[in-house]
Amino acid sequence: MRRSRTPAELVRAEPAPAHTIDFDGRPVPALPGQTIAAALWADGVLAWRTTRVGGKPRGAFCGIGACFDCLATVDGRPNQRTCLLPAEPGTTVTTQEGHGRADLDV
Amino acid sequence: MPTSTSEPANGSGSAADARYDLAVIGAGPAGLAAAVTAADLGLRCALVDAGRSTGGQYYRHPAPGLGANRPDRLHHGWSVYTGLADRLAVHRETGRVRLLSGHQVWALERAGDGDWRLHATTGPDADDRATVRAAAVLLATGAYERQLPFPGWTLPGVVTAGGAQAMLKAGLVLPGRRIVVAGSGPLLLAAASSLVTAGAEVPAVVEATAYLGYARRPGVLAAVPAKLVEGAGHGSALLRHGVRLRPRSAVVEAHGTDRVTAVTVARLDADWRPVPGSERRIECDALAVGHGLIPQIELATELGAATRTTPDGTAALRVDARLRTTVPGLWAAGETCGVGGADLAIAEGELAAHAVADRPVRTALLRRRSRLRAFAELMAAAHRPGPGWTDWLREDTDVCRCEEVPAGRIREAVDELGAGDARTVKLLTRAGMGWCQGRMCGAAVACLAGGADRAEVRADSRPLSCPVPLGQLAAEQDGRNEQDGED
Numbered sequence: 001m002r003r004s005r006t007p008a009e010l011v012r013a014e015p016a017p018a019h020t021i022d023f024d025g026r027p028v029p030a031l032p033g034q035t036i037a038a039a040l041w042a043d044g045v046l047a048w049r050t051t052r053v054g055g056k057p058r059g060a061f062c063g064i065g066a067c068f069d070c071l072a073t074v075d076g077r078p079n080q081r082t083c084l085l086p087a088e089p090g091t092t093v094t095t096q097e098g099h100g101r102a103d104l105d106v
Numbered sequence: 107m108p109t110s111t112s113e114p115a116n117g118s119g120s121a122a123d124a125r126y127d128l129a130v131i132g133a134g135p136a137g138l139a140a141a142v143t144a145a146d147l148g149l150r151c152a153l154v155d156a157g158r159s160t161g162g163q164y165y166r167h168p169a170p171g172l173g174a175n176r177p178d179r180l181h182h183g184w185s186v187y188t189g190l191a192d193r194l195a196v197h198r199e200t201g202r203v204r205l206l207s208g209h210q211v212w213a214l215e216r217a218g219d220g221d222w223r224l225h226a227t228t229g230p231d232a233d234d235r236a237t238v239r240a241a242a243v244l245l246a247t248g249a250y251e252r253q254l255p256f257p258g259w260t261l262p263g264v265v266t267a268g269g270a271q272a273m274l275k276a277g278l279v280l281p282g283r284r285i286v287v288a289g290s291g292p293l294l295l296a297a298a299s300s301l302v303t304a305g306a307e308v309p310a311v312v313e314a315t316a317y318l319g320y321a322r323r324p325g326v327l328a329a330v331p332a333k334l335v336e337g338a339g340h341g342s343a344l345l346r347h348g349v350r351l352r353p354r355s356a357v358v359e360a361h362g363t364d365r366v367t368a369v370t371v372a373r374l375d376a377d378w379r380p381v382p383g384s385e386r387r388i389e390c391d392a393l394a395v396g397h398g399l400i401p402q403i404e405l406a407t408e409l410g411a412a413t414r415t416t417p418d419g420t421a422a423l424r425v426d427a428r429l430r431t432t433v434p435g436l437w438a439a440g441e442t443c444g445v446g447g448a449d450l451a452i453a454e455g456e457l458a459a460h461a462v463a464d465r466p467v468r469t470a471l472l473r474r475r476s477r478l479r480a481f482a483e484l485m486a487a488a489h490r491p492g493p494g495w496t497d498w499l500r501e502d503t504d505v506c507r508c509e510e511v512p513a514g515r516i517r518e519a520v521d522e523l524g525a526g527d528a529r530t531v532k533l534l535t536r537a538g539m540g541w542c543q544g545r546m547c548g549a550a551v552a553c554l555a556g557g558a559d560r561a562e563v564r565a566d567s568r569p570l571s572c573p574v575p576l577g578q579l580a581a582e583q584d585g586r587n588e589q590d591g592e593d
Binding site for chain 1: 163169170171172173174180231260262263264266271272273274276277280281303304305365504507509510540545
């Protein structure tokens, strides 16, 4: 196997035009077919959740929907697995704090 | 939350209306091979998979929108997959196979009429439900990665080796530019090889074993030359890119505050105990880590299917020569019978399809399967984790990522409160009680509770194989009441 500079070069990708998703209020480019987690990785973002107990940053870990570490609030719905959800045009992703249900706190 | 029975995403008519001869759960190498072979033999099949496309984790590939002209460059044996996918397309055309993508099966049950019912969530939010009815079921649900925690393993940038590969194969992305690959097992070489060819720098592949285990049974190795070629392919790719293999070593700590910036690697003794004074630091911006694979078998074990303990200490389904589990009407193939790779999974998928169809099997296929199975057992024995790995844990190292339970609390539950198994530890500490249902920490918790010393490894119990909206369970009960009413 020949070494390439990027994964896209390796597979000679000719993707459809990029669109953007919104991550914490700023635009992040996404290619059609990429998951939210993939779009964020491509933009150099590795964390989009803070844990319930320690408030520690987390992002994608298993990449296949098994670990639930990559949860984020997507289009207002908390606890969405971003490694499975496609990054559709206009998708809004918000860093999730804790369980993501602060609105239910009493 | 809508709870009505949904139309399957990719076809007309409800899946609940049809009765299939065979339902195959999982469209990876084993499930694909089983479904197309069973269809060849005249069976009507449902091929059910949680993912959006076929291929499973092994043949995971870029979505069409990414326009990859050469997806084969990320794969070993890509033409095998395209061959299976072509056969599937023909059978879908004739209606012999119905592909139900995006269907996550959460429970299997044998109904009063003798047929199986597969209960699945569907839809973007998993809010919709579907039921698939079939006379026989083949479990080809594959495996997930075994993780052994270490200080810093929860930092962003620390990802599983399989996860790094999955994100690369499907999304064409990398977690960083300089990626250390660590843990144990053949997946590490495959992952490192993909990462370097895709442009990452891999300063080291850190493998806990000495690889000497392979040499003990040269006869088994010589019987599967393709495996040697595959291994040599990864090896030469790594050599060419200057990747250093560090055997008998482990990443004992990942450093950083908001993301990983370096790792500490230490030499291990034969029991995987870090050798004091052998530590060295490697700068990196990502770490891909894994310690082999664990068969995903809870759909079967919840029905009482018997398991066996594999040489690397995981629980796999016990099957006979015709790949029947101990539950009547339930077959298994591939990693669910013990992790062994795609070639073995395909051979077992074909074999199981013949068994379900009650047709004779070619001797060559039987021989191929037993050769590959013998090799898988050899690999598993070579990569069995040593008991000394727990020495690299600190008291404050989170073992359960979901519930943030540190090693110190688990040791307290074991040493002071008398917990003797993972289940009791869970009840006392919440370790394994979170979203992932103990998939990430289960192996580690069992070791800390003394499970590693037992000859028999018990499969984790998961009455529902994935999180299910409560509304669906309620709807399931309503459906049952309605049925009762009709009787």
